[in-house]
Ligand code: SF4
């Protein structure tokens with residue numbers, strides 16, 4: 080087994096400020112960044128705050144930025160870096176820092192609450208729902224989400240623009256709107272909820288300019304932009320320019 084010493088630069092501080100601190104930490108074969116952060120905590124920085132749970136890429140807790148790229152620390156192998164490379168670990172930039180590598184991700188919980196949930200179809204009891212396999216598979220991709228919020232962290236709409244946070248749900252929750260809008264059994268429209276319109280008016284779909292940065296960082300390899308955001312945009316536009324919808328809206332406005 081080979082061992083070497085890596086140069087780590089880790090952000091230390093809290094909501095009032097902080098900075099990068101240098102450490103030299105031992106690395107063993109097969110380790111991931113989270114292992115090194117844990118060794119650092121055990122040997123040199125007992126008060127280093129870091130959030131994690133599963134160490135298996137499934138709980139979505141250990142999100143941070145490694146050399147500036149949003150990543151899960153438990154899924155980032157040390158072998159992807161050169162042995163003499165400095166590895167910089169910083170908290171997710173889009174969310175307020177609590178302490179060290181731990182951020183306050185409650186922005187995402189607020190956005191989750193703003194998306195109205197699945198509306199069950201009338202007259203069909205749970206257990207009697209039937210869907211085509213292709214419809215099941217379409218939304219299954221989105222359900223792989225582990226809520227790590229790396230896509231939310233990387234999206235430029237909010238990353239450098241705090242002022243957009245109010246109006247923009249972010250890729251994870253626009254994907255949720257898309258998933259529900261594609262759901263063949265969702266009866267939202269019958270109940271007066273137009274998910275396409277609310278994607279535009281309430282969740283800020285128009286802010287997304289399909290740069291695909293969210294897709295690039297998703298550890299579950301969900302094609303957020305291609306399979307959720309672009310189709311949602313297309314359907315929202317179809318709806319907007321549908322002459323029958325336009326006429327219906329006009330009549331509704333008059334009455
Ligand atoms: S594709 Fe849209 S949601 Fe994804 S990062 Fe780009 S602007 Fe943000």
Ligand code: SF4
Pocket residue numbers: 223224225226227228229230231251293296297298299300301303
């Ligand atoms: S869509 Fe991907 S990047 Fe975004 S929260 Fe879910 S798993 Fe994380």
Ligand code: FES
Pocket residue numbers: 131132133134135136137138139140141142151152153154
């Ligand atoms: S510790 Fe669970 S995803 Fe990394």
